[in-house]
Amino acid sequence: MSKTTAQAPTPQARDSDPPAGRDNSARGRQDRRTGYLLISPTFLIVAVMVVLPILWTFSLAFQQVRLLNLRQTGILGSYSFDNFVAVLTSSGFVDALVTTLIYSVAGTTCAIGLGLVAALALRRSFRGRGLVRAAMLIPYVAPVVAATFVWSTMLNPQFGLVNHYGASLLGWNEPIAFLSSSDPPSFFGLDLHVSTALVTVVLFEGWRSFPFAFLFLTARMQAIPETLEEAALVDGATPTQRFRHIILPQLLPTIAVLTVLRFIWTFNNFDDIFLLTGGGAGTKVVTVRVYDYLINQGDIGAAAAQALVLAAILAVLVGIYLKFFGRSEEVA
């Protein structure tokens, strides 16, 4: 596996590692002590600010905690499954889950597809390619608030640029409310059963995350030995054949890793949808629902239960994926 592609999540043994077994020399003992000393600040802050809070979420999810009675609740409260029952049986839950799945799968596909196209298009060297490559990364590094704001302005039905040119160049009869319309979009009579707003946020996700896939795929392509393609060229393979039989198989392990990473992050994404639509018009994903429970309803217990359900579903989905595709990644 090349240095630039993703690796298995556990740190691997390296050549510089000392041999296994305890080194009981004075320096070995001292190293251990120094090691604990040096790692302890990080350990402390991660334990207090990340690990403990995660454990506490479990406690909160089983109690009736609201913002209003927050001061009275402690670790020793009355525990029950009420929050989970309420969250799982509430009307919007299944819809939110389906929306989240559509958003994650479609968003991941868009991002990786666009990233692959970009990586292929910029594969051969030309003047200014470095600059073009850097430009491709801008959507990924730009602040999400600024990116969503400029897109919602461009897509605005009253004075947005997109609707203006849609009307004048493409002959749209009336402006499209890209971010607030619950109607399914009409693509040449194709019925998608999802709202226009959901399609828009998926495309936005593709736009914002493709640089990430582009970066990984470009790095992987640079590691493909040229002799492979030269040999195919000598055998008379056409460009698409070379892509299909030489390049794509080399990229598949990277694509598999990208799929997992992007899927997880899109599934957990809150900012983009919250900022673009606020969760309206058929775009209410589970994370936005958690926020709703927490802030708008002040129901901390329900929010915690909903967040745990989200994490559990994600864990199951990733688990299934790794079970089926895990082997191909090991080959990489």
Added chain:
Amino acid sequence: MNRDLIERRVLGVLRPVLIVSLLIVTIFPFYYMVMLSFRPLDSVLQEPGALWPSWGEIDFNTYREVLKPTGDGGQGFLTFIKNSLLVAVGTVVLTLIVSIPGAYAVSRLEFFGRRQIGALFLGVYFFPAILLAIPLFVFFTRIGQRGTLTGLLVVYVAQVAAVSIYMLRNYFDTIPASLEEAAAIDGCTRLRAMWHVSLPLAMPAIASNALFVFMIAWNEFLFALLFLVERRDNWTVSLGLSQLAGSIEVPTTVLMAGSVILTLPIILMFFLSERWLAGGLTAGAEKG
């Protein structure tokens, strides 16, 4: 004509077309942002399709208005910039203070649980941020620190410390241990060898890591929203822009000026350090 020739011709045309469209798609929104920030609002409403400002209408007042304090009828972005800078720089400094020794230990020293620590830290990254947000929201509300920049800063450090350690560890791994062994033979202790030998060598990685952490803290939205929303004087630029974007009173062009102020430092930093950072993004992304 054979298939090979046809494909070559088609791809030969398709490739430049694709590159240009990709460039437009990635850059145009940011160009539009800058352009709108210089145009007066009524001209935008009258001519929404204009792709460049007409002569004489270029107007810097949007910037003045967005930066002015609310007392003078502005939007107070100067305060937001100060808050964002405080949080971002504070996060960078604190993160480096904890993660440089941590990364060094994970890379160089054999101690119990060293491998597991890396896995534990990184497992955290696949947790939904919103899940973590709930207990932290409750905790900081209860100790009365929600709404303070310090609370936000501590949360940010905890969030980025693991990725920072991971990136730095990879770099420490590339520095030959023999350099430090030489120093040890000369009588250096571990810590002195780290300070005088490995740390100076790791400076490029530390610098790029600092930029990476700065960008994360500067761009962050969710925790800023949950922690600071009720305290306008403590808003960061991201939060300020998102809160004002919903109101009708503030003209879009003024907020575009705010967007430029939010985006520009990040884009500048990115281009200044592109060479470092492109590697940094993948490195952080591998486990982040």
